[in-house]
Amino acid sequence: MTAVDVERLRLIDHHCHGVVKADLDVDGFERLITESTDPPPAGTSRFDGPLGLAVRRWCAPILGLEPFPSPEEYVARRAELGAHAVASSFLKEAGLGELLLDTGYRSQELHDLKAMGHLAGVPVHEVVRLEAVAEAVAASGVDASSYANAYRETLEKTSSQAVGLKTIVAYRGGFSFEPEEPTDAEVVRAAGTFLRAATSGRPRLEDPVLLRFGIWSGAQLARERGFPIQVHSGWGDADLDLHLSNPTLLTGLIRELDRLGVNVVFLHCYPFHRDAAYLSSVYGNVHFDVGSALHYHGPSSTRLLAEAMEVAPFSKLLFSSDAFGLAEQYHLGAMLFRRALGEVLDGWIEADHCDMVTAGRIAEGISRGNALRIYPLP
8 A cells, every 4th residue: 555545546548549359369469468570489478578477467367367377368268258348347447537549550450439438438539640641641642742731631630639649750760850840842752752652552651751741730730739749759669770769869859849839748768768757857848658668567667667757847757558459558557557656656755755745746747637738638
């Protein structure tokens, strides 16, 4: 029992995804507890890691199992209960107040906004992925001279009910790009190449000019509507050159967006969570979380959160699970966050660095208050 009552806090999960609709076998489950696409070493399992250990310890009892069942026992029990019941149990066990859902990745496999609201029993709001908008525009058959206007119009329409925007530029070449807004002529030239490539298959936006154009178009819309822009940073899958996703590489863009009054929220951040914390301490528009890195750390989650809190203003750190596919990740993200935050603040109180009132205010802010301040939630 912690001195700060973190269990009562209805967390705002400011960055998450839908959960899978279908039942899973062991292989399908294991694919969703790793960021790797390579197979595990022969004779081992994806459960042989911090996240798999956390699933066996903390998720098994929610399904009526003793802690630490075998992977086969765990997945068999999951299938026995059914995907819908499992998802609803874990989402409600997480004690969430609202979900801010990124709908731009593998959406056909996952429950949509309405279904997620039903499963979780809480309001769900959309965060629009900038690159997904560009790829939808490319697939529409627009020509290069019309691309810029089509993109802006589609982004405005797509985000009419949204509460934020997101970029995955980290996955599309990294952060070492020029921060300035591209010219119209540059956009037309780049769009021609992108659109020609799109005719031969599903378009994937990788052109640095069009990525910058999307971010700047998003920034103008964010300024008008009071949206923050979420930026994937650090921790992710193999489709990423990790060293190019250090948030400090975006310092030039941060300064430009600061002048516009647009908030930036770095997601996940590990192993650059200390870099993100530094940026949040010196730029008024920078916020961050440790997202999915928290449940992937499992037993080490308290140390990770403590490091994220070393220099960051308490008003700049947010909670997210970045749960994707598995409702277990919602439960673990929330549970490990609460445990970690309670242990960090209890340690500060015990060492006389902090009093109970201040600790309670810090916990409330990180859990939900900071999200309420920077997102236009109804």
